[in-house]
Amino acid sequence: MGFLMIVFSGILDVLANLCLQKSNGFKNLIWGISALVLVDVAFLLLAYAVSFGIALPIAYTLWGAIGILGSVLGGYVFFKQKLKPIGYVGVVLVISAVLLLNL
Secondary structure, eight states, rough: HHHHHHHHHHHHHHHHHHHHHHTTTTTTTTHHHHHHHHHHHHHHHHHHHHHTOOOOOHHHHHHHHHHHHHHHHHHHHHHHHOOOOOHHHHHHHHHHHHHHOOO
16 A cells, blocks of 8 residues: 555656646746645655555655656656656666665
8 A cells, every 4th residue: 555655646746747847937826836736745645655664765765766757758748858868877777776775
């Protein structure tokens, strides 16, 4: 149940990041407020996941990885943002870090 909460929390974090991008620096207030609400709920779910006994470093790393990878994918799909080649190296490092921490 805890890992499911982390995944759901990570998805909410990605949605918050996409709303923040859409807010255009809070010029579009509805998107900005949506980002704040979503990130608050994401943190609450992360805290709830930790209460199931998942170690905080593992939970936070997994949550962060979902947020990073989801934001990269969401930025590409919705905003046509592309990574430089070194950015792809970073994505591989994030995935590697999560895998190593969960061994």
